[in-house]
Amino acid sequence: MIDEAVRRRFFESEVQRLLDRLFGCALRLTRNRTDAEDLVGETVAKAWASLAELRDLCTLEAWIRRILANTFISQWRHRRTQAEVAVDAEADDTLDAGENFSLFERLHQPFLLWWSTPEEMLATKVLREHLERALDALPDVFRIAIVLVEVEGNSYPEAAELLGVPIGTVRSRLSRARGLLQRALWEQARDAGLVASHSAAPCRKGGSA
Numbered sequence: 221m222i223d224e225a226v227r228r229r230f231f232e233s234e235v236q237r238l239l240d241r242l243f244g245c246a247l248r249l250t251r252n253r254t255d256a257e258d259l260v261g262e263t264v265a266k267a268w269a270s271l272a273e274l275r276d277l278c279t280l281e282a283w284i285r286r287i288l289a290n291t292f293i294s295q296w297r298h299r300r301t302q303a304e305v306a307v308d309a310e311a312d313d314t315l316d317a318g319e320n321f322s323l324f325e326r327l328h329q330p331f332l333l334w335w336s337t338p339e340e341m342l343a344t345k346v347l348r349e350h351l352e353r354a355l356d357a358l359p360d361v362f363r364i365a366i367v368l369v370e371v372e373g374n375s376y377p378e379a380a381e382l383l384g385v386p387i388g389t390v391r392s393r394l395s396r397a398r399g400l401l402q403r404a405l406w407e408q409a410r411d412a413g414l415v416a417s418h419s420a421a422p423c424r425k426g427g428s429a
Contacts, residue, residue, distance in 0.1 A: 224272075227271060227272075227274075227277065228271065230277055230280070231267070231268065231271055231280065234280050234281065234284075235264055235267075235284070238281060238284065239260070242260045242263065242264075242284070242285070242288055243256055243257070243260050245285065245288060245289075245367065245371060245372060246259040246260050246263075246288060246292070248352075248355065248356075248363070248367045248371060249289075249292045249296075249363075249364065249367055250292065251356050251363075259288065259291060259292055259295075260288070262291055263284065263287050263288040263291050264284075266287050266291065267283070267284045267287050270287075285372055286382075289368060289372060289374075289382055290382060292364075293364070293382055293383060293384075296360065296364070297384075300360070350405060350408045351401075351405065353404075353408070354401050354404035354405050354408065355367075355401065357404060358397055358400055358401065361393055362393050362394075362396055362397035362400060363397065364383070365379065365383070365390055365393035365394050365397055366394065366397045366398070366401070368382060368383070369390070369394060376390050376391060
């Protein structure tokens with residue numbers, strides 16, 4: 221049995237260490253600094269109140285990140301509009317040629333969608349701020365799926381559990397999100413003069429040249 225005072229000192233120390241990471245994730249989810257601060261504050265308060273339930277202190281980071289994700293998703297579901305629900309329904313439909321646009325095919329080189337490995341990002345020329353802007357512009361259902369899986373490292377089953385949807389829906393949202401994200405990044409790179417403008421328009425599969 222872990223002494224309660226030791227548990228609480230450890231919690232306080234770890235929360236201080238994790239605050240920046242928690243805020244970064246909260247900001248990607250909420251797209252608003254004030255809302256992100258509120259989300260982190262509520263997350264820490266919930267974790268503190270439930271600290272006795274944490275049996276293994278070594279899992280505190282994963283545990284508190286899950287509390288943050290659950291808290292955000294609960295709030296998001298509560299305020300989600302009918303317009304967002306309509307966008308969600310489209311995620312399971314066949315994507316049109318524009319949304320099937322592949323940055324991988326256009327560049328003929330590897331490309332990672334997240335900034336943890338910047339040396340692989342569009343020949344190191346697409347800056348972090350471009351990716352953040354593209355991510356923030358995604359509709360909620362797609363952005364949240366990307367954050368849960370690509371940023372927070374949840375598996376598809378874990379993300380499906382958090383979102384309360386089938387795994388197939390998570391896969392569909394991620395596929396749609398990645399396509400939209402790649403297209404947005406390509407357009408930003410084109411507008412910045414980092415790629416040739418004459419190759420900017422994606423080709424429709426099966427269409428005329």
